[in-house]
Amino acid sequence: EPEVTQTPSHQVTQMGQEVILRCVPISNHLYFYWYRQILGQKVEFLVSFYNNEISEKSEIFDDQFSVERPDGSNFTLKIRSTKLEDSAMYFCASSEQRIVQPQHFGDGTRLSIL
Amino acid sequence: SQQGEEDPQALSIQEGENATMNCSYKTSINNLQWYRQNSGRGLVHLILIRSNEREKHSGRLRVTLDTSKKSSSLLITASRAADTASYFCATDNAGNMLTFGGGTRLMVKP
Numbered sequence: 146e147p148e149v150t151q152t153p154s155h156q157v158t159q160m161g162q163e164v165i166l167r168c169v170p171i172s173n174h175l176y177f178y179w180y181r182q183i184l185g186q187k188v189e190f191l192v193s194f195y196n197n198e199i200s201e202k203s204e205i206f207d208d209q210f211s212v213e214r215p216d217g218s219n220f221t222l223k224i225r226s227t228k229l230e231d232s233a234m235y236f237c238a239s240s241e242q243r244i245v246q247p248q249h250f251g252d253g254t255r256l257s258i259l
Numbered sequence: 260s261q262q263g264e265e266d267p268q269a270l271s272i273q274e275g276e277n278a279t280m281n282c283s284y285k286t287s288i289n290n291l292q293w294y295r296q297n298s299g300r301g302l303v304h305l306i307l308i309r310s311n312e313r314e315k316h317s318g319r320l321r322v323t324l325d326t327s328k329k330s331s332s333l334l335i336t337a338s339r340a341a342d343t344a345s346y347f348c349a350t351d352n353a354g355n356m357l358t359f360g361g362g363t364r365l366m367v368k369p
Contacts, residue, residue, distance in 0.1 A: 149301075176355065187362075188302065188347065193355035201355040236301055243355055245290050247304035 147171040151237050151251035158227055159259055166222045166254045168237030177220045178238040178248060179212065181205070188236065194220065195243065224256075232258045265348060265360040273368050278335040280363040282348030283328075289351050291324055293333050296345045296362070305333075305346075340369045 150169045158164045170177050179191040193200040194212050211223045220239075224231055234255050238248040266281045282291070290309045294302040308315045308324045308331065315322045321334040335342055345364050349357040 178355070178357075180357075180359075188349075188357075188359040190356040190358065195355075203356070238302075245307070245309060245351075247292060247307055248357060249304065250294075250301040252299075252301040 147249075149237055149239055149249050149251035151235075151254050153254060154252070155255045155257070157257045157259060160229055161226050164224050164227055164256065166224075166235050166237075166256070168220045168222075168251055169218050170220055170237065170239030171249055172218070174239035174241050174249070176200075176240045176243050176246075177212075177214070178240075179222045180236045180238065180250075181233040182236065182253075183230075183233040191222070191235075200243075227256075227258045229258050232256055265346070265363045267363060268361065269364045269366075271366045271368065272338055274338060274340055276338055276367075278338050278342070278365055278367070280333045280346050280348075280365070282331045282333070282360055284331075284348075284350050284358075284360075285329060286350075286352060288326075291322075291331050292349045292351065292357065293320075293322060293331075294347045294349060294359075296347065298344075302347065335365075338365075338367045340367050343367045 152167045177194045182188045190203050192202040192206045209225050213221050234253040236253045238250045240246040240248045292307045293305040296302050306317045306322050308322050319336045324331045345362040347359050347362045349359045
């Protein structure tokens with residue numbers, strides 16, 4: 146069964162550094178998402194992406210965050226200047242359509258900011 | 260406001276017993292989805308129920324939705340040790356985002 150793959154599985158970064166998290170969505174999916182889960186807290190929506198532009202974003206997704214689909218397969222989340230509170234699991238997801246469709250999640254990248 | 264609150268937060272049962280988890284939400288929805296998360300892994304989609312549906316089955320899973328009460332329940336019948344995981348409801352208001360609850364941690368003892 147097709148899977149969403151994320152790399153790296155664990156990223157350790159110094160505060161203030163830029164970090165790029167990578168995702169390969171399922172190949173025939175058109176909608177892409179990033180979520181995060183701070184340890185012990187709920188999974189929170191960050192951003193959705195379709196047709197090479199952001200469809201929707203949450204309050205968390207401020208100017209420090211950006212997303213990109215640099216080629217036909219990858220989908221990336223960039224955090225420009227990381228803060229301690231950015232430490233979390235970051236999940237990428239994709240879906241075939243926007244509405245009434247399950248989202249398929251990767252196993253996540255654990256981001257640790259020192 | 261908190262959307263998608265699961266109850267109970269933790270549930271421990273014996274193998275073979277049924278497990279029931281509940282979810283409440285506050286705003287109108289297009290559909291509600293249940294996901295499972297094993298420790299250290301991603302979320303796995305279990306079942307989606309549309310706002311005009313009242314009940315849905317998938318294998319040992321049964322989901323109900325009561326839009327008048329803004330609540331849903333997930334029943335796992337004849338539980339197995341492998342069902343041990345966290346279970347989350349997520350609401351979809353026909354936008355692009357899922358809003359997750361805090362989850363129920365289910366432990367099934369062999």
